Amino acid sequence: xRANELTADNIHLxxxxxxxxxxxxxxxxSGECLQVxxxxxxxxxxxxxxxxxxxxxxxxxxxxxGQDILEDLENYYSELSYLGHxxxxxxxxxxxxxxxxxxxxxRRISPDEVLAALARVGxxxxxxxxxxxxxxxxxxxxxxxxxxxxxxxxxxMDEPGSNLDARGQAVVIELLQAHLEAGGAAVVATxxxxxxxxxxxxxxxxx
Amino acid sequence: MSEQxxxxxxxxxxxxxxxxxxxxxxxxxxLQPLGFFLVVTTLFPLALDPELSRLRDIAPAALWVxxxxxxxxxxxRLFRExxxxxxxxxxxxxxxxFAGLLLAKTAVHWLLTGLPLVLIAPLAATALGAPYAAMxxxxxxxxxxxxxxxxxxxxxxxxxxxxxxxxxxLALLVLPLAAPVLIFGARATALAIAGEPLAxxxxxxxxxxxxxxxxxxxxxxxxxxxxxx
Numbered sequence: 001x002r003a004n005e006l007t008a009d010n011i012h013l014x015x016x017x018x019x020x021x022x023x024x025x026x027x028x029x030s031g032e033c034l035q036v037x038x039x040x041x042x043x044x045x046x047x048x049x050x051x052x053x054x055x056x057x058x059x060x061x062x063x064x065x066g067q068d069i070l071e072d073l074e075n076y077y078s079e080l081s082y083l084g085h086x087x088x089x090x091x092x093x094x095x096x097x098x099x100x101x102x103x104x105x106x107r108r109i110s111p112d113e114v115l116a117a118l119a120r121v122g123x124x125x126x127x128x129x130x131x132x133x134x135x136x137x138x139x140x141x142x143x144x145x146x147x148x149x150x151x152x153x154x155x156x157m158d159e160p161g162s163n164l165d166a167r168g169q170a171v172v173i174e175l176l177q178a179h180l181e182a183g184g185a186a187v188v189a190t191x192x193x194x195x196x197x198x199x200x201x202x203x204x205x206x207x
Numbered sequence: 208m209s210e211q212x213x214x215x216x217x218x219x220x221x222x223x224x225x226x227x228x229x230x231x232x233x234x235x236x237x238l239q240p241l242g243f244f245l246v247v248t249t250l251f252p253l254a255l256d257p258e259l260s261r262l263r264d265i266a267p268a269a270l271w272v273x274x275x276x277x278x279x280x281x282x283x284r285l286f287r288e289x290x291x292x293x294x295x296x297x298x299x300x301x302x303x304x305f306a307g308l309l310l311a312k313t314a315v316h317w318l319l320t321g322l323p324l325v326l327i328a329p330l331a332a333t334a335l336g337a338p339y340a341a342m343x344x345x346x347x348x349x350x351x352x353x354x355x356x357x358x359x360x361x362x363x364x365x366x367x368x369x370x371x372x373x374x375x376x377l378a379l380l381v382l383p384l385a386a387p388v389l390i391f392g393a394r395a396t397a398l399a400i401a402g403e404p405l406a407x408x409x410x411x412x413x414x415x416x417x418x419x420x421x422x423x424x425x426x427x428x429x430x431x432x433x434x435x436x
Contacts, residue, residue, distance in 0.1 A: 055436050080302070086296070090225070091292070093225070097228070101224075105218045
């Protein structure tokens with residue numbers, strides 16, 4: 001097993017008057033998935049956004065491959081793929097255009113790769129349609145396809161299964177498993193049963 | 208995958224192509240500030256005596272106040288939608304210098320709102336009685352001025368993007384900072400109409416644009432990051 005990829009030490013974070021994260025810490029190796037659970041409003045999304053460097057910490061630090069992420073955000077971001085509550089897709093572009101754009105921010109890509117990614121998430125038929133005409137579940141699938149296209153050694157996903165049917169939930173697990181087997185790491189906030197082997201799954205319950 | 212990695216220029220080009228395509232898909236929204244500029248500037252001759260000398264006196268003020276308000280109108284939309292649907296978050300996390308990407312986005316914004324305004328300005332200037340000999344000077348001053356306005360305004364748009372429907376706050380933030388552009392721009396236009404040399408105010412406008420292009424991206428990145436928290 002390689003050295004810890006993502007570590008968090010003694011994270012403290014306030015949201016308004018509430019002390020959400022009080023001295024939280026964990027260490028995550030490659031090939032492992034940290035599953036964050038906890039009641040609504042306990043700070044799951046805040047933790048995930050803090051791991052992305054979007055929310056500044058009150059105290060503590062987050063390290064990627066042993067280096068504080070704030071020291072080299074661009075390098076960290078180039079290995080990170082994030083799926084938030086909002087899909088971050090444009091309603092006036094087609095599904096294929098959205099994915100081509102997202103992937104082209106990082107690498108060269110052919111339209112065929114985009115179609116293959118859409119097929120992998122079980123939604124090949126949506127490619128030529130504008131996103132605003134798609135259902136919420138179909139949009140989520142397009143956002144999942146973006147995760148697989150953008151690559152990145154670390155996936156951070158906030159409720160990846162929201163709006164998805166049973167087949168869609170299975171797609172989330174398939175993508176996640178493939179990512180972990182390829183040596184990636186993941187932080188996922190979900191109450192969905194991920195069905196990962198115990199060696200890969202690291203539960204984190206926020207109180 | 209590393210051999211497929213691309214440079215910053217390719218990433219910025221992808222972003223600019225996306226923004227241009229989005230703007231074309233909803234040309235109505237894109238053209239709105241332009242129509243506003245035309246209507247406002249051509250209202251002046253209707254409200255005043257059609258006496259040429261008087262029209263020429265107010266032409267610089269009408270053109271520049273029109274351009275300033277039209278750029279404000281357009282700025283309100285620069286980041287708001289991307290902030291709401293999460294696209295800006297994705298952009299912040301894509302691994303390229305955020306300031307550079309936001310500068311690219313602002314450049315597209317200028318291409319879609321500033322440059323067309325410069326191109327239709329002769330129409331408005333003619334309605335205000337400006338002589339044809341003054342057109343090159345008017346175009347040059349508006350070209351430089353709209354660049355500076357887009358850059359300054361983008362910072363204000365970044366600061367107000369997460370507030371709901373707050374165009375008036377954007378105006379309060381941006382208008383005082385845009386005052387130098389208005390002053391030198393209107394001066395350059397007045398000199399052009401009077402047929403006098405206008406190099407001095409043009410140089411100052413160019414200096415403001417360069418200052419904006421070098422400083423605004425950093426302020427912009429900081430403002431947008433705060434908005435994303």
